[in-house]
Amino acid sequence: MxxxxxxxxxxxxxxxxxxxxxxxxxxxxxxxxxxxxxxxxxxxxxxxxxxxxxxxxxxxxxxxxxxxxxxxxxxxxxxxxxxxxxxxxxxxxxxxxxxxxxxxxxxxxxxxxxxxLPRHAFGVDETAAHHILVAGGIGVTPVLSMAYALQASGKSFQFEYFVRSEADTVFRDEIMRSPLAAHTRIHPALAPDAVRERVAALLAESKPQSHLYVCGPAALMQMTAELARAALGDGNVHMEAFGPMAPAEAGEREFVVKLGSCSTAVVVPPARSVLACLRDAGHEIGSSCEVGVCGSCMMRVIEGEPDHRDSYLTDDERMAGTHFLPCVSRSKSPVLVLARDT
Ligand code: FES
Missing domain, CATH: 2.40.30.10 (Translation factors)
Structure with a gap:
């Protein structure tokens, strides 16, 4: 029902x-x-x-x-x-x-x-000539369904699966007993430097017009995305995060948020979230994950330029600049005017 x-x-x-x-x-x-x-x-x-x-x-x-x-x-x-x-x-x-x-x-x-209902913020780019799937730990989940789809449609792909140990490899038997095995390399127990070397090596060998997809721990995703963007270009790199992807940066700036164009200005200092500051000012804003993945705190942007730090909005939604996740995102403009997304 x-x-x-x-x-x-x-x-x-x-x-x-x-x-x-x-x-x-x-x-x-x-x-x-x-x-x-x-x-x-x-x-x-x-x-x-x-x-x-x-x-x-x-x-x-x-x-x-x-x-x-x-x-x-x-x-x-x-x-x-x-x-x-x-x-x-x-x-x-x-x-x-x-x-x-x-x-x-x-x-x-x-x-x-x-x-x-299923939400599609991550998925295969049909224009790619070759697909490089990179998963770390439980980040295998979205990547696995993509691997099955690429296999079923006869597309060119490789599946690189980084795990803490053999025993920690979710779906190991299923993968290695299926046709995916021919495309899959499982990399157990590598130190961070060794993971970086493997990713750099596979990118050095990548075919023209490859797209790379990565899901896993934030450190793996950030490192992989950085190398892949340099090798393949920004538009050929796709990520799915289930935790905060962009923690507070050094040199973060203060800005002002208003709730509706008439409301009093709320100052958001570098070390605090918009959500926390709006609540301190007496505004009731619902939330759940508070790490930018669930969308339950979503607000509308009336004016200003958001600095998206969440992993909930799709690329198109970010480009549109009409929605904002106050639990993690910030502002590029000195003033951001928001409204509840009802
Ligand atoms: S509370 Fe989940 S995205 Fe903000």
């Missing part, structure tokens, strides 16, 4: 606490829960009545609305985007603020959950 509920307070129509940021959601049930590795659970989500779920494009993710009122993002990592179930993999994080820990501890066969 599809329903609509508030993306800020997570309540249904009629019970909303006032923000009314409606999103469409689907009720699903966990119909298979298995261990991926010691600290990873692989869950298959389906409608209770077995009816098809919306098709998605490889690389898509969904918001998962947890019973403890948290919203978390998980990539759809099944081999078939038209399937009647969605597969996600959840890694129990030592820094979990309640999302991955809840799913790893409580989600089992029969657990009911609510999810958003």
């Amino acid at each position: 599809r329903s609509r509920h508030c993306n800020w307070c997570c309540h249904d129509i009629g019970e909303c606490e006032g923000m009314n940021a409606w999103v469409e959601t689907i009720e699903v049930v966990v119909h298979e829960a298995a261990g991926g590795t010691d600290d990873t659970r692989v869950l298959r989500l389906a409608r209770q009545d077995g009816a098809p779920l919306p098709a998605y494009r490889p690389g898509a993710h969904v918001d998962v609305y947890l019973p403890n009122d948290l919203v978390r993002q998980y990539s759809l990592c099944g081999p078939n985007p038209q399937a009647s179930d969605y597969r996600i993999a959840v890694k129990r994080s030592s820094e979990s603020r309640g999302g991955s820990a809840w799913l790893c501890s409580h989600a089992g066969n029969g657990t009911q959950l609510r999810i958003g």
